[in-house]
Amino acid sequence: MAAAVATTASGPADYGIDAPRIVRSMFSRGAWTLAFTLVFYIVNRSEYPGPAARICGVLALIGLFFVAIGAVMVWSSRVAKLRLRDQMLDSLALRGDERVLDVGCGRGLLAIGAAKRLKNGKVIGIDVWNPFDLSGNSPDAAKANVKIEGVADKVRIENGDAQKLVYPDNHYDVVVSSLALHNIPEPDARARAVREMVRVLKPGGKLAIFDLFRTGEYADVLRASGAKDVELSKTSFLWCVPGRSLTARK
Ligand SMILES: C[S@@+](CC[C@H](N)C(=O)[O-])C[C@H]1O[C@@H](n2cnc3c(N)ncnc32)[C@H](O)[C@@H]1O
Structure with a gap:
């Protein structure tokens, strides 16, 4: 059960990121959505400039939404949890x-x-x-x-x-x-x-x-x-x- 401290310890303490798989998934969904938005815009901008811009606006908001969730989760683990x-x-x-x-x-x-x-x-x-x-x-x-x-x-x-x-x-x-x-x-x-x-x-x-x-x-x-x-x-x-x-x- 109890074990002696046998690790080498240096640098500031690191208390980790909570639910790291979800955080990674939010950032990766955000990045993929934003990358797809960019490609979609480049492919369609000359033929359908108006609709392409509107669709890309919506897609970009979705991508940014995922990134924002990831960022709030990291902030919660790194900053808010210490206050809590x-x-x-x-x-x-x-x-x-x-x-x-x-x-x-x-x-x-x-x-x-x-x-x-x-x-x-x-x-x-x-x-x-x-x-x-x-x-x-x-x-x-x-x-x-x-x-x-x-x-x-x-x-x-x-x-x-x-x-x-x-x-x-x-x-x-x-x-x-x-x-x-x-x-x-x-x-x-x-x-x-x-x-x-x-x-x-x-x-x-x-x-x-x-x-x-x-x-x-x-x-x-x-x-x-x-x-x-x-x-x-x-x-x-x-x-x-x-x-x-x-x-x-x-
Ligand atoms: C999100 S982490 C929070 C860790 C720490 N309390 C903190 O606030 O930084 C949740 C912790 O609960 C632990 N845990 C989950 N189920 C548990 C159980 N049945 N008994 C003891 N620990 C458990 C996990 O292994 C993990 O370390």
């Missing part, structure tokens, strides 16, 4: 001695952010390292970031599935998760993961989740599991889809 992490961690008002679990930690964004706010607390980051959910996703990438950010004494990166946490009941002071649970396709499995997060929290412990699409569903599961003060933020449209933060206490 700070807001989530601010909302937890950590004392500094907590034991924190980051579920679906990816390359360690939340785990490392939490560790930087701890004095003698510890963070465990767990993940199944799906490469389609995050670019360069691997335990080694997370461990390299942990080293670069100077928190290797406070963070442990482990393999682990959100649906079956291996930790005992009432073990963590804080459980956090960002952009992870919606990647679990079945509703029952997502509910199981949310219940697992509540199970491992100590009574009075705090939970903070940011995710896309399914946050209302998580709030219902939390309430049904006896969590208190379940609060959902306003909807944002980072990554061009609806997302909300969710906080609760056990």
